[in-house]
Amino acid sequence: MMKYLAYSKILIISEMAYKFEFVMNILSTIVQMFVLFFLWSAIFSWNNTATIGGFTLSEMITYAVVGVVIARILNTFIEWYIEEDVKTGNIVMMLTKPLNYVWYNAAISLGEYSDAFIRTALPSFIICILIFHIFVPDPLTLILAFISVFLGAAVLFLISFILGTFAFWTTGSIWFLRSLKQTSITLLSGSFIPLAFFPELLRNIADVLPFQTIYHVPLSIYLGKISGFAMLQAFAIQIFWIVLLAVIATLTWKAARRRFVALGG
Amino acid sequence: MDSMTNIIEVNNLCKQFKVQRREAGLAKALKTFFSQKYEVVDAVKDISFNIEKGEFIGMIGPNGAGKSTTIKIMTGILVPSSGNVKVMGYCPWDERLDYVKNIGVVFGQRTQLWWDLPPVDSFELLKHIYDIPEHRFKKNLEKFSEVLEINKLMDIPVRKLSLGERMRCDLAASLLHDPKVLFLDEPTIGLDVVAKEKIRNFLKETNKEKKTTIILTTHDMGDIEELCPRIIIIDKGQKLYDGSVAEIKKKFGKERMLIVDFVESIHPRFDWKGVRATEIDAKKFKFLVDTRMAKISDVTKRILSKYQVHDITVEEPDIEEIIRDIYRRGLRA
Numbered sequence: 371m372m373k374y375l376a377y378s379k380i381l382i383i384s385e386m387a388y389k390f391e392f393v394m395n396i397l398s399t400i401v402q403m404f405v406l407f408f409l410w411s412a413i414f415s416w417n418n419t420a421t422i423g424g425f426t427l428s429e430m431i432t433y434a435v436v437g438v439v440i441a442r443i444l445n446t447f448i449e450w451y452i453e454e455d456v457k458t459g460n461i462v463m464m465l466t467k468p469l470n471y472v473w474y475n476a477a478i479s480l481g482e483y484s485d486a487f488i489r490t491a492l493p494s495f496i497i498c499i500l501i502f503h504i505f506v507p508d509p510l511t512l513i514l515a516f517i518s519v520f521l522g523a524a525v526l527f528l529i530s531f532i533l534g535t536f537a538f539w540t541t542g543s544i545w546f547l548r549s550l551k552q553t554s555i556t557l558l559s560g561s562f563i564p565l566a567f568f569p570e571l572l573r574n575i576a577d578v579l580p581f582q583t584i585y586h587v588p589l590s591i592y593l594g595k596i597s598g599f600a601m602l603q604a605f606a607i608q609i610f611w612i613v614l615l616a617v618i619a620t621l622t623w624k625a626a627r628r629r630f631v632a633l634g635g
Numbered sequence: 636m637d638s639m640t641n642i643i644e645v646n647n648l649c650k651q652f653k654v655q656r657r658e659a660g661l662a663k664a665l666k667t668f669f670s671q672k673y674e675v676v677d678a679v680k681d682i683s684f685n686i687e688k689g690e691f692i693g694m695i696g697p698n699g700a701g702k703s704t705t706i707k708i709m710t711g712i713l714v715p716s717s718g719n720v721k722v723m724g725y726c727p728w729d730e731r732l733d734y735v736k737n738i739g740v741v742f743g744q745r746t747q748l749w750w751d752l753p754p755v756d757s758f759e760l761l762k763h764i765y766d767i768p769e770h771r772f773k774k775n776l777e778k779f780s781e782v783l784e785i786n787k788l789m790d791i792p793v794r795k796l797s798l799g800e801r802m803r804c805d806l807a808a809s810l811l812h813d814p815k816v817l818f819l820d821e822p823t824i825g826l827d828v829v830a831k832e833k834i835r836n837f838l839k840e841t842n843k844e845k846k847t848t849i850i851l852t853t854h855d856m857g858d859i860e861e862l863c864p865r866i867i868i869i870d871k872g873q874k875l876y877d878g879s880v881a882e883i884k885k886k887f888g889k890e891r892m893l894i895v896d897f898v899e900s901i902h903p904r905f906d907w908k909g910v911r912a913t914e915i916d917a918k919k920f921k922f923l924v925d926t927r928m929a930k931i932s933d934v935t936k937r938i939l940s941k942y943q944v945h946d947i948t949v950e951e952p953d954i955e956e957i958i959r960d961i962y963r964r965g966l967r968a
Contacts, residue, residue: 373766
């Protein structure tokens with residue numbers, strides 16, 4: 371386990387080489403938050419209603435702004451790293467190390483998430499509390515929401531890893547697959563618009579896909595929209611997706627390895 | 636050979652690849668998009684050899700001969716189509732995770748160092764990956780910094796290092812965990828003379844002091860002559876020769892090279908028995924003389940009697956010449 375965490379650590383150190391990137395990241399995050407703040411304020415005042423889809427304006431702003439914070443953490447480039455490994459042939463170096471490639475990538479992802487959390491998401495979160503006076507739940511709910519973000523991060527990693535293994539069949543497809551992933555997340559995860567606003571059909575589709583476990587679940591916990599048994603259920607669904615996707619990831623990796631062996635690297 | 640002392644045993648190794656055929660042009664590209672055609676290529680055809688503990692083996696052969704494939708199978712990266720490999724009792728591809736803890740691997744055109752970070756960070760990472768005890772890690776790192784002269788490079792980001800500097804760091808990285816077997820795939824490729832010399836000295840010392848078994852592929856016959864008492868020549872996926880460098884010189888080095896500078900440009904035909912002439916330029920010729928069929932002195936006399944000559948030099952063909960000849964003509968002596 372320690373050897374994988376060493377990879378998380380070196381990735382953080384490596385990211386630190388780009389010293390001023392994080393200042394830019396925080397600034398762009400704040401700008402994005404302002405855009406969403408004005409957008410939702412305008413929507414609420416035009417409609418002249420106190421609530422939309424069960425959300426008050428203040429809840430909606432909290433949802434949108436905290437959603438941006440989570441998006442800052444969940445910025446993984448795993449599919450690109452895998453494609454790079456395949457394209458450059460560096461995968462060969464990885465295979466000569468006593469490492470499981472899935473765990474190795476998980477460790478890299480954890481490093482990315484941690485770096486983004488410490489240097490961008492956490493400062494942005496504190497700044498947005500000060501600027502927008504958003505709702506902050508009690509510590510226990512906050513911790514549960516955080517755990518839920520972590521589980522969502524695992525789901526996102528596994529989806530990215532599975533897409534990344536496609537690089538063994540065709541390099542160059544990764545850009546397209548990544549865009550597809552981003553679009554699916556924007557539309558179906560609840561990161562942009564709460565799932566409660568969706569028409570029934572779209573809502574049902576979102577419910578049976580893994581994307582909603584990435585934003586909808588943690589944000590709903592944060593806002594206290596789900597609690598008690600419903601929260602346990604939401605956690606169970608997250609864990610279900612992690613297990614299922616982990617099995618798929620292991621299988622696609624095995625298939626990728628077979629393909630690599632057949633083509634001779 | 637006593638199998639007890641063999642650290643590596645390779646038996647009847649075969650590897651076939653599927654190679655994608657892509658034809659030029661847009662229409663053809665679209666066609667291959669819908670129906671991919673594969674061709675089966677034999678990269679390695681029935682190769683067997685044993686290596687004893689502490690040996691320093693040079694593996695040579697032209698590009699695409701199957702050297703790298705053989706190395707990739709021996710390091711557990713690829714699975715052969717058939718045949719057996721045992722290294723230290725492990726089957727490299729079946730027991731990869733346990734096996735690779737005991738080997739070091741360097742691929743000349745790749746690096747295992749982190750691009751944006753100084754080498755010392757990568758070394759630190761390797762300490763965790765291989766679970767190297769702190770005291771041993773420190774001792775090895777000190778030793779390597781001294782012999783490979785990398786102490787001044789330790790805190791420079793890898794992307795700013797020269798190829799030679801990077802390769803020295805990569806070598807250190809591959810040996811931090813004291814592997815019993817070291818695989819080097821073209822470690823001196825693209826390096827200047829000084830850098831090559833440093834690396835060769837280091838490898839020599841490692842092989843001698845730690846009894847590390849080293850398998851090296853290279854195109855540089857200087858590497859071979861300085862480092863490897865035994866060579867394995869591979870061509871078209873097959874083993875052409877397995878034996879000592881001295882032996883191959885004795886066996887195939889029966890030719891002497893005569894380089895003649897003529898005063899005027901000549902257009903002769905030298906169809907003398909045992910002599911092969913090649914034109915270097917109009918006034919300069921190279922004669923390969925098979926000393927079993929023709930005497931150097933006779934050939935020289937004949938040339939001098941017919942032509943005006945500026946200069947004649949006689950050279951023993953070096954190993955490079957011999958190897959080139961073997962690639963070209965096979966093992967027929």
